[in-house]
Amino acid sequence: MDRRNFIKKVGVGAAGLAAAGALGHSKALAKKGKRFNWKMTTCFPPKYPIIQPACERFAKRVGIMSDGQLKIQVFGAGELIPAMETFEAVRQGTAIKVGGSASYYWSGKIPEASFFAAFPFGFTARETYAWLFHGGGLKLWRDLYGEYNLVPFPFLNTGVQMGGWFRKEINSISDLKGLKMRVPGLGGKVYAKAGVNVVLLPIAEIYPALERGVIDACEWATPFLDIRSGFHRVAKYYYYPGWQEPGTNAEIIINKKAWESLPQHLQVIVETAAHESIIWSTAEFDTRNAEALNKIISEKKVEMRKFPDDVLKLLKKISRETMAEEAAKNPRYKKIYESAKNFQKKITNWSKIGEQAIYHAASL
């Protein structure tokens, strides 16, 4: 098997291929033994659970696997730079070569980046990696981030982000009208179009706003992250499953020049450690989310509800219209949106007929 096919077969990224091909033999040998000390900054507070430890675990495993040849020192948000400067700092690559984040944090600047984290009525966790690894998604992501001098890696999945905490039941579309809800991002845009009075509040102000009845509802994250915020203690709540982020993927981003400076074995070590984290950390989120959800349900204040089908249908329709509007004015967005949409069409039957039947059987 020739080198090209070999590398293709084992799934080394296109960026790595180019770097390896461009080097002569002796230069490549010198490069092989070079040692690297990199800094990594993340968008997560130093004590943030599961995600920040996953970043540290990634860096440590890279260090061990490379027998110390590639050392990555991890800093949480604010330790070196603020969270939202991660993309720019890694892109410049001056002091920091690696970032830990989620692509939709950059959607203000690059709306199409969202598809590699989550999108409304989009992919479940498992569907996300089917699209990325075997449906062309990762190639699109690498092309997009390549324009910003970055190489991205899928990294971790939180699972379904819940629909949120509601002080009133949502029994029909009219219950959305005028509802004061804290919900950011694309989900917020969609709710606003459906008549919700969307309120933007910094994290620290959500709890008191709920307590004083300034807002009627809030969306935060998964049960494990929700329960830490203590929302379930504020009042009697209806807790709804989600639709706005069906399986949110986090990312590792690496400065492209720094990436290309790595010999091939270190590139494969980094890529493998990032991918490995997906299965390890998604399993961790699933376990902790399960425990938290059971606890939320067992506390008498919270009742589980489901959005009625007509509400979901409306939110889905608005979600698609909103994404189609963006696609109409942004060719890069359109290309990625259509790839995701077409892959979703392809995989839906399998998810429904395979997985959903199992969940049904489990509930009997």
Place this chain on the structure above:
Amino acid sequence: MDRRNFIKKVGVGAAGLAAAGALGHSKALAKKGKRFNWKMTTCFPPKYPIIQPACERFAKRVGIMSDGQLKIQVFGAGELIPAMETFEAVRQGTAIKVGGSASYYWSGKIPEASFFAAFPFGFTARETYAWLFHGGGLKLWRDLYGEYNLVPFPFLNTGVQMGGWFRKEINSISDLKGLKMRVPGLGGKVYAKAGVNVVLLPIAEIYPALERGVIDACEWATPFLDIRSGFHRVAKYYYYPGWQEPGTNAEIIINKKAWESLPQHLQVIVETAAHESIIWSTAEFDTRNAEALNKIISEKKVEMRKFPDDVLKLLKKISRETMAEEAAKNPRYKKIYESAKNFQKKITNWSKIGEQAIYHAASL
């Protein structure tokens, strides 16, 4: 952070810890640079899709990451030894140090090994890794295989194995009585107790037996593997989603002494490559299963059906009774079964309320 905590945090296996701890410093340094050439044998034919390439991909990535220090040469079933001798050959570790298989292949000898592959009304793919990595499952697996001089690694998931191909609709429990069905393993036992006339046939004889009407139904695998067998061409069929294997995990097994002879960085490379394969190859199965299922549905001969709830309830009841019977006479089986059962109780709400709601929304 001390070594113990560090290693615990990055998730290096217990076997690796013991090996590293037992070595003095100079011995450890000599060990560090040692080169290894290992043979790996699998239970899959050399041309078998997805699974055999995943074994080759695993070995190649280990070779690259270790910069040639650990070379693993992969052989398919029958190339060195027959498939079903894999466990014994790797256990002895004379010529072959690594195996690629699925733990329920060894259930004739070790019934409790099945839980690490799949069990009726058991874990979905995602739940499987939650249990293994964060619910104590992997520890139980390592303890069990440790008794056989083996170290196991989870490796790949096929997704849901379908319920199978039926020439008659199953509308009630009475439709199972006397049905001639080819279905092996624990699924077969359960069907037999439900009144099915279970027929055991080698793979090559299933197609002609279906064609001549010698059997009424057969269970094989996932849509991607089913379609390759051509069953959908034999006759008009009803195709049912599964319950007997909700997400089948394959395994890498390594001779324990060989594993302990590896320096720590090679151990972490092997472990990381095996775990990475889970997300990569499960995504591949999901993609190919989705494509195959769409093709099966679009061919007019096949109609999708669901087992009625009373049929599923009966099969579930019999499954649990069958597993409980085995647990009553086998303490190792009991321990693993109870761990799996308790973890399933814990995670079911999350799977249902999180994932199932997403599938429902996707179908609107």
